[in-house]
Amino acid sequence: MDGPFATAFSLIASGDPALMQIIGLSLRVTLAAVLIACVIGLPLGAALALARFPGRGAVIVVFNALMGLPPVVAGLVVYLLLSRSGPLGSLALLFTPTAMIIAQTVLILPIVVSLTRTVVEDLWAEYQEHLRSLGASRLRAVPTLLWDGRVSLLTGVLAGFGRASAEVGAVLIVGGNIAGHTRTMTTAITLETSRGNLGLAIALGIILLALTLTLNAAAWGAGEWARGRLG
Amino acid sequence: MAQPRRFILSAASSMALFAALPASAQEFITVASTTSTENSGLFGHILPIFQAETGIEVRVVSQGTGQALETGRRGDADVVFVHARAQEEQFVTDGYGVQRFDVMYNDFVIVGPNDDPAGLRDAADAADAMAAIAGAGASFASRGDDSGTHVAEKALWAAAGIEPAGSWYLSTGSGMGATLNTAAQVPAYALTDRGTWLSFDNRAGLEIVFEGDPVLFNPYGIILVNPERHGHVKAAQGQAFIDWIISDTGQAAIADFTVGGEQLFFPDAK
Numbered sequence: 001m002d003g004p005f006a007t008a009f010s011l012i013a014s015g016d017p018a019l020m021q022i023i024g025l026s027l028r029v030t031l032a033a034v035l036i037a038c039v040i041g042l043p044l045g046a047a048l049a050l051a052r053f054p055g056r057g058a059v060i061v062v063f064n065a066l067m068g069l070p071p072v073v074a075g076l077v078v079y080l081l082l083s084r085s086g087p088l089g090s091l092a093l094l095f096t097p098t099a100m101i102i103a104q105t106v107l108i109l110p111i112v113v114s115l116t117r118t119v120v121e122d123l124w125a126e127y128q129e130h131l132r133s134l135g136a137s138r139l140r141a142v143p144t145l146l147w148d149g150r151v152s153l154l155t156g157v158l159a160g161f162g163r164a165s166a167e168v169g170a171v172l173i174v175g176g177n178i179a180g181h182t183r184t185m186t187t188a189i190t191l192e193t194s195r196g197n198l199g200l201a202i203a204l205g206i207i208l209l210a211l212t213l214t215l216n217a218a219a220w221g222a223g224e225w226a227r228g229r230l231g
Numbered sequence: 232m233a234q235p236r237r238f239i240l241s242a243a244s245s246m247a248l249f250a251a252l253p254a255s256a257q258e259f260i261t262v263a264s265t266t267s268t269e270n271s272g273l274f275g276h277i278l279p280i281f282q283a284e285t286g287i288e289v290r291v292v293s294q295g296t297g298q299a300l301e302t303g304r305r306g307d308a309d310v311v312f313v314h315a316r317a318q319e320e321q322f323v324t325d326g327y328g329v330q331r332f333d334v335m336y337n338d339f340v341i342v343g344p345n346d347d348p349a350g351l352r353d354a355a356d357a358a359d360a361m362a363a364i365a366g367a368g369a370s371f372a373s374r375g376d377d378s379g380t381h382v383a384e385k386a387l388w389a390a391a392g393i394e395p396a397g398s399w400y401l402s403t404g405s406g407m408g409a410t411l412n413t414a415a416q417v418p419a420y421a422l423t424d425r426g427t428w429l430s431f432d433n434r435a436g437l438e439i440v441f442e443g444d445p446v447l448f449n450p451y452g453i454i455l456v457n458p459e460r461h462g463h464v465k466a467a468q469g470q471a472f473i474d475w476i477i478s479d480t481g482q483a484a485i486a487d488f489t490v491g492g493e494q495l496f497f498p499d500a501k
Contacts, residue, residue, distance in 0.1 A: 084306035084461060092463065094307050095261060095292060176261075176292035179275070194408025195270050196433035 004202035008210075011203055018180070023211070026184040029097055029171070030164045033104035037112045037160055040105075042153070045116025046146055050124060050138040060117065066110035071103075075170030078103040082174065095176040100184070103170040108160035115156030119149040151223045158219055165212060185211075259288035260468045263300075263308035265379060266406045267337075268451070269293030271426035271495055276488040281475055287468050295378030295406065303327060303454070306461030309469040314379035314424075314451045328454035332477050335485050335496040336450040339383055340428060341441040342411070343369075343420035351420070357444040361391040368399045370419035372410050375402030383449065384422045390446070411437070424449055426495040450499070453477070476500075 011019055048060060080086050082094040082102070093099045123145045124131075124138075131141045146153065168186035175182035177191060185208040192201040268274060269291060278289045294302060296313040303311040304327045311328065313319060322328045341360055343351060349367035354360035364371050373395070374381040388395050401419060403410045407427045414421040415435035423431075428439070453473050458464040475481045477500035485498045 084463065086305075089306070095290065176290075178261075178290045178292060181290050191270075193412070194266065194406045196408055196411060196431040198433050 004199050004206060007199055008203035008206040012207060019207075021180060022183055022185060022188055023207070025097060025182070026165065026186070026208075027211070029100045029184065030104060030161060032101045033108055033164050034157060034161050036101070036105045037108035038157060041109050041112030042116050042146055043142065045113040046120045046142045048113065049117045049120035050142065060114075063110045063113045063117075067114055069107065069110065070169065071107055071167040072169030072173065074106045075103050075173035078106060078170070079173045094174060095178060095182060097175070097182060099174040100171045100182060103174045104164040104167070107167060107170060108164050111160045111163060112156055115159070116146070116149075116153060119152045119156070120145045123149050151227060154219055154223055158216060161215065162212065165208070258286060258468060259290055260309040260465050260472060261290045261292060261307070262310045262312055262472070263292050263294060263298075263302040264312040265296050265299060265314060266293050266408070267314070267380070267424045267427050268312065270406075270408055271430045272490065273426070273485070273488050273496060277476075277481070277484045280484050281472065281481070284480070285471055285475065287471060289472060295374070295376045296382070297377030300327075303456045306456065306464065308456060309465045310453060310455055310472060312451065312453045314449055315382045316450055316452060318379075318382065319452045319454060323454060326460060327457055329457050331452045331454050332473060333499050333501055334451045334453050334476055335482075335498045335500075336448055337424055337426050337496050338442070339380065339422055339447040339449050340425050340439045341420060341422055342414065342428060342437045343440040344418040345436050345438050347440050349420065351440040354441055357387050357441065357446050358391040360441045360444075361387050361393060364420050365391070365393045365395060365399075368397070370399050370401060370417045371395070372401045372403055372414040372417065372419040372421040374407065374410050374422075375404045376406070378407070379449070380407060380422060380424060383447075387422070387446070426490075429490045429493055429495060451496075 048056070048063075078099060079094065081088050082091065082099050083089055084092075084094070093102070120142075124141070127145070127148075131144065136144070166186065168190055171177075171182070171184055172187050172190065175184070175187065177183050177187040183191075185204055189201045189204045189208070192198075192204065264274070270293070274289075274291050278291070282288055292299075292302065292308065296315045296318065299308075299311055299313050300315075300318055300322050302308045303322065311319075311322070312334070319328070319331050323331050341351060341357075343349070349363045349369040351360045351363055354363055373384055401413065401417065403413050405413075407423055408431065410421055411423060411427070411431050412433055413419070415433055415437050418436055420440070421437075425442075453476060455466060455469045455473055456464045458466040476485075482498035482500055485496050486494060488495060
């Protein structure tokens with residue numbers, strides 16, 4: 001019997017359409033979740049770093065704690081919301097890729113918010129006087145600070161990507177692991193493990209890791225390039 | 232300021248791209264079914280035939296029987312296709328399902344370490360086999376998840392007059408495949424449907440040590456979720472699937488499905 005690496009390689013080389021569909025869906029769901037989490041989380045994290053309001057400490061603690069939210073709990077909450085018997089049931093989103101994007105966004109958002117807050121707080125402490133002398137208010141300073149912290153922020157975004165692409169509990173519950181529709185790399189690995197196809201499961205795991213590695217290398221390269229060119 | 236603004240704009244536009252996920256124009260129904268049917272590969276065999284004939288895509292969510300029935304109760308599936316007759320009849324009686332139809336059966340077997348420390352090969356019947364496991368204190372891996380298989384296992388313990396408990400009784404709380412993976416490693420005895428067993432690769436030293444008692448008969452039923460309770464249920468398409476699977480064509484497709492030359496499911500629609 002071939003080893004898992006050989007299986008992984010021949011799977012990729014075969015260009016098996018079912019596998020390509022699974023890889024495509026995994027990437028689409030996770031990248032969409034990362035994007036949405038960034039669009040919400042970057043401004044929110046920066047605002048949390050600069051704004052002063054009662055209960056700010058509590059909000060920060062809650063977001064920090066939510067970084068440890070078990071994926072299966074996030075999945076269950078989204079499931080109960082989107083179920084036909086739940087408050088958003090009429091949207092008919094359960095067992096769709098959209099439901100999976102929502103669940104993964106819930107998982108990533110706390111990471112993006114918390115890391116953005118840390119990065120922006122540090123930058124604000126450093127450049128506060130300079131920015132103030134230029135007449136920038138706290139609010140006006142947000143885009144500049146986010147741009148200045150982009151390399152550190154990228155690490156946070158990659159951590160979010162890693163959490164989302166590796167998790168199985170949430171997407172399994174809200175997506176249902178439907179063949180050709182909501183089956184991702186991680187749910188396929190779970191299925192093959194339960195079928196006793198351990199070799200195929202490991203091969204899929206190797207492909208997932210290779211994808212994550214490629215994406216991280218690209219992000220690191222982009223960061224280095226930006227640092228060299230602009231930094 | 233121009234750079235961050237451009238970044239936000241491009242992020243927003245790529246998000247719009249992702250949000251426009253291709254909606255399936257095709258007709259589809261959602262079927263909540265069990266891990267045993269999905270893991271064995273039965274759906275991969277019969278659903279393309281049904282889709283070719285009717286144009287209806289069937290999306291299968293495979294769960295334990297308990298969870299599949301809950302999915303139906305919540306209205307998250309159009310059809311449930313499971314194996315725990317008492318619970319299925321309760322589902323219909325409670326008004327969640329329209330009517331239960333017999334579809335097919337397979338049977339349960341008891342697998343265990345090939346040296347068979349509890350002597351199950353000499354057991355007279357299934358209850359005797361369970362009593363032998365408990366008597367020898369041999370490890371037994373249970374699904375422990377309210378699935379159809381778990382319900383059948385509890386009935387067997389009850390028939391043997393045993394309340395299973397102790398360090399030998401391992402409640403895995405997971406699916407059939409995961410439970411077999413556990414049983415292979417311990418090694419432990421386990422109750423499994425024959426379909427999952429035949430298509431299961433990671434057997435290590437396990438083999439079938441008891442089979443053939445009629446109480447191990449494992450009937451599958453199919454039920455349309457009640458559209459009077461959940462108005463969005465695709466009753467016409469769901470019923471079309473039920474009608475097809477109990478028709479001669481559907482029953483023949485089930486009988487044709489084999490793994491390693493062995494037929495896994497035996498059609499028995501009336």
